[in-house]
Amino acid sequence: MPRNEPTEVTDGWGGERSPKRRKAVRYGVPVAVVGVSAAMIGLVPAFAGSAPDLPKISAQDLIAKVAKSDVQQLSGTVRVTTDLGLPSLPGVGGGAGGFGGGEKGGDGASAAPQKKLMELASGAHTLRVAADGPDKQRVSIVDKAAEYSLVHDGKDVWAYDSGSNTAVHSTAPDSRSGKQHRAPEGLPKDLKGATPQDLAKQALEAAGDTTSVTVDGTAKVAGRDAYQLLIKPKQAGSTVGSIRVAVDAENGTPLKFTLTPKSGGAAAVDVGYTNVDFAKPAASTFDFTPPKGAKVVNGDKDRATAQRGHGKDAPSRQHLAKEMDGPNVIGKGWTSIATIKGDGPGLPSGKDKDKAKGAGGDVGKFLDSIGDEVNGKFGSGRVFSTRLVNALITDNGTVYVGAVDKQTLINAANAAK
Incomplete structure (x- = not known):
């Protein structure tokens, strides 16, 4: 055939x-x-x-x-x-x-x-x-x-x-x-x-x-x-x-x-x-008996204890519902980009980067070694890249991430302004 x-x-x-x-x-x-x-x-x-x-x-x-x-x-x-x-x-x-x-x-x-x-x-x-x-x-x-x-x-x-x-x-x-x-x-x-x-x-x-x-x-x-x-x-x-x-x-x-x-x-x-x-x-494939000497943990009890430990600091239902909505997605198809709005300073760049010092030394040099500084209508920020997924973190803490190239992230950030 x-x-x-x-x-x-x-x-x-x-x-x-x-x-x-x-x-x-x-x-x-x-x-x-x-x-x-x-x-x-x-x-x-x-x-x-x-x-x-x-x-x-x-x-x-x-x-x-x-x-x-x-x-x-x-x-x-x-x-x-x-x-x-x-x-x-x-x-x-x-x-x-x-x-x-x-x-x-x-x-x-x-x-x-x-x-x-x-x-x-x-x-x-x-x-x-x-x-x-x-x-x-x-x-x-x-x-x-x-x-x-x-x-x-x-x-x-x-x-x-x-x-x-x-x-x-x-x-x-x-x-x-x-x-x-x-x-x-x-x-x-x-x-x-x-x-x-x-x-x-x-x-x-x-x-x-x-x-x-x-x-x-x-x-x-x-x-x-x-x-x-x-x-x-x-x-x-x-x-x-x-x-x-x-x-x-x-x-x-x-x-x-x-x-x-x-x-x-x-x-x-x-x-x-x-x-x-x-x-x-x-x-028998789905049978399981803990081996002799194994430490056996009650997962239900352990989880309940952890939840009670939050006490009055536990998030409200409304907050949980909001969190479950996940990031906002902009764009279409393969160039879809997830965005998470920042509400504070992001990673330092520009003059702020040069002034930044950390316990391990010069933060600016460290950031330069793992990400590229970029600028646009959105301001400034850094792009962190892998072979597949790239992320832009702006100075105000907003994150743009997707299986897209650097310029597509910058264009999305500029359009969002």
Whole structure:
């Protein structure tokens, strides 16, 4: 049968849209790129094996295949590599949250999911994953000297860190149906952020006329036949070069997700299965008993204690609601920029920078080493860059951040004045 040649989806996806096509168009591209980068999950080695011969498929139909994919049961190994160009910062991700730990670290801080997710911000990691519907999931991060596991089995959620031999037990909150227990923060029901499926669907939830989508041949991934979906921004200001998603030819499950910056080089974000099985995992996969001698922490009690510790200083419901709104987003598609209004002085620049002194020496020289001073109608500020995400912090403390180049940030700040 003929190999797939590139088939482009252009502005408006072309012509009249059938209900099926309208549903497919929901799965678009760009805003999620910043979120994906924050989630910091990485990549697999290059596609292995000879490209299989598969029936020709259009980009619209392949997107629809991904949208309809509803795999509830699987097990496998995911290789995760990230190269965002971030500096190595000791102690990043030390907040506990989620499974106990509270603001001051708490007894379960070493087993907190948020801390472990932040450790995926750079380098290569191996994850073992398994799922059996919305009530049973397991994710294990396997390092050379230790293993970290999150296990959700009905109402029970365990987080275990073999390095500290600490286990945190929490109770999963009831779902709206009252028949299932949804996984708490750090272990979403679909292993969000830990597998190619989730990254691909995030990347396919925002596109439109700012995006080119083509089917770019086929590949073998984890021993499975797959189509390659190639996604590229049309907006010049984006730092994203392309996103390539390997889609299982049989069931539509994304098997590999690779995001390459416009600047070239290694992929910034690349997540992929090295092996995968879509059979029902053994029930014992989701069993967990703390090892002998492990320190067991009551995550529910630990979290409640931390909340009471806030006392009268606890934020009001109105304040929490405002905070939950998140940053304001300006722009469109791949050049969307999140803005956070400042209410005070930001980082020093200009003459203020030269006068700034800190405990470690000249603050101005330090700032020059990690960021570029910029000026515009907005005033002055600094741009801090990675291979993918850039941020502008103005002198009044306003922050502009996005997967866009420096000039696009400056233009956004000027327009906001």
